[in-house]
């Protein structure tokens with residue numbers, strides 16, 4: 001039997017492309033058909049009940065029991081009408097994936113039974129789910145976990161199951177998921193942003209954050225994937241020599257989409273659109289077999305639910321096409337990794353984007369207020385933002401090929417940069433104050449911003465016309481974590497801004513003067529975070545250091561900021577995390593970090609011992625037999641010099657690999673007995689992970705030496721180019 005690699009390659013060659021037929025050529029005819037959205041709610045609910053749900057989604061007003069009953073029975077009727085048999089509370093535990101536990105609508109009663117779904121079952125469930133990470137919050141006596149309905153994100157059907165988006169909290173009320181803190185942060189932001197927006201426009205009563213998530217991913221044929229245990233156990237290749245051709249010609253980016261991939265995309269998009277995920281864009285990315293999709297932006301809580309759902313869906317649909325979706329931040333060393341650009345802005349109930357420069361000076365001042373406060377917030381809390389994107393996967397990506405560095409900086413574009421410089425150096429004279437001539441002093445913000453080509457792809461946080469784009473988020477991450485932090489720090493900054501402006505107002509300063517004075521002060525204070533140059537360059541790392549900006553390259557250290565008093569205070573004062581929750585999360589993040597490295601180290605050891613070394617020795621033995629044969633027929637060393645050279649090289653590499661794997665295992669044993677999660681993580685990073693690259697180097701050398709027909713693991717050229 002040929003090895004798995006060749007069986008896989010054969011399988012790929014015989015693939016046919018499944019036919020994909022969207023329900024209609026018009027998306028509008030099937031968009032959201034699997035969602036119990038506002039339109040359907042209106043159809044199924046009484047007017048009062050509908051209004052009550054609306055208030056509850058918009059303003060968080062509690063919903064009474066009766067309304068919940070009505071909604072539940074409406075949902076049930078709709079779902080059963082669409083063939084659903086089960087329902088589940090759908091939540092986002094700290095594993096980073098989504099979770100569900102299905103219950104049947106059917107309840108036996110008397111001789112037969114009935115389909116039931118009560119308001120109570122809608123509002124709250126106790127899935128127990130005691131095995132999810134909780135960082136010590138759930139000791140056994142209080143082990144219960146509850147899910148509670150989030151009416152602001154509509155229920156949807158997958159397969160035959162009605163899914164109800166929920167938060168997941170412990171018996172004692174602590175958040176055990178990503179959604180609960182996000183909702184809290186959004187509440188804090190809403191309040192803070194409204195109170196500042198009211199300086200300009202009294203009709204603003206609500207501010208929502210919006211989010212558009214660009215999702216990068218790799219596709220690989222399922223058979224090739226299954227022939228790589230490192231890929232299916234860790235999500236990335238731990239070995240593999242770089243393909244002769246990779247991304248150097250840059251011929252993949254925006255290139256024509258291969259037919260097989262196009263069919264997959266269409267199928268996946270159709271499913272997503274049915275679930276109300278407004279996918280809009282698809283294209284090839286820079287690396288071979290790397291792609292991106294992006295929806296139209298939505299209210300942030302929904303956008304994140306949709307992204308979580310999308311990641312799940314992408315994987316499910318891929319199976320039908322014999323593809324595997326790789327969401328890992330760095331599946332292949334040496335070529336681009338994948339990110340998840342988070343496009344963020346603030347939108348009012350009046351429909352105004354607070355980060356969109358206005359046409360009138362007054363609007364400009366409002367824009368400047370929110371814009372400069374965001375810059376200041378990121379400046380003040382760059383370490384917290386860095387921590388929010390930290391993960392073992394993202395450590396490979398940040399600072400590597402075409403990925404943002406681990407240094408948080410902000411790119412504004414030359415025009416806005418000039419505007420801020422101008423404000424900073426301008427003098428507010430007493431004459432201007434008296435004449436209230438400040439408006440004319442505000443630099444004009446050009447209207448051409450939106451289509452400016454002044455894009456800087458190397459910045460982790462960039463202003464792109466009417467939104468900020470956080471690009472440092474990893475492709476597999478739940479955006480809720482960085483978005484909780486971003487919204488929270490901006491809210492906190494806006495609150496401080498309000499206090500400072502009000503103080504000046506109390507002193508009798510005119511409103512515009514007060515606003516401009518504080519804006520000017522913030523521009524000056526936060527200057528160090530602004531950087532317009534090439535974020536990928538070494539010079540930037542040096543300059544950032546002189547500016548006092550942090551460049552923390554690894555997760556365990558990036559997370560330290562969570563344990564500072566400042567962070568505890570910020571989280572507690574805003575009510576987003578209690579100290580206990582925050583510290584529990586810190587623990588969970590670290591556990592996740594070292595456990596993943598532990599798995600990678602184990603997989604590496606197994607592959608080396610059971611696959612790589614036996615293969616190399618097998619080939620070496622053939623060469624030895626060949627040399628013996630040549631000697632037997634009386635030929636001299638000149639006829640087998642090359643063979644001898646390869647034989648020796650194989651021994652060198654095998655010896656190196658063998659002894660290093662042994663030493664790595666010894667270090668792992670030492671790390672495993674460390675109790676403290678931070679210390680353990682650092683030991684895994686510095687003592688265990690440090691073996692990965694040298695071992696890999698020698699394995700990849702063997703890959704180049706050994707007969708191609710014997711090499712058992714699909715090679716990079718096959719993983720990246722064969723579809």
Ligand code: ADP
Nearest residue numbers: 210211212213294295296297343344345466467
């Ligand atoms: P790119 O960043 O590649 O130029 P686009 O400008 O098309 O791409 O936008 C990328 C994402 O940003 C999309 O999801 C889009 O809907 C979203 N987006 C656009 N405007 C906003 C906004 N005001 N707030 C949040 N997201 C936005």
Ligand code: MG
Nearest residue numbers: 214341343469
């Ligand atoms: Mg973008």
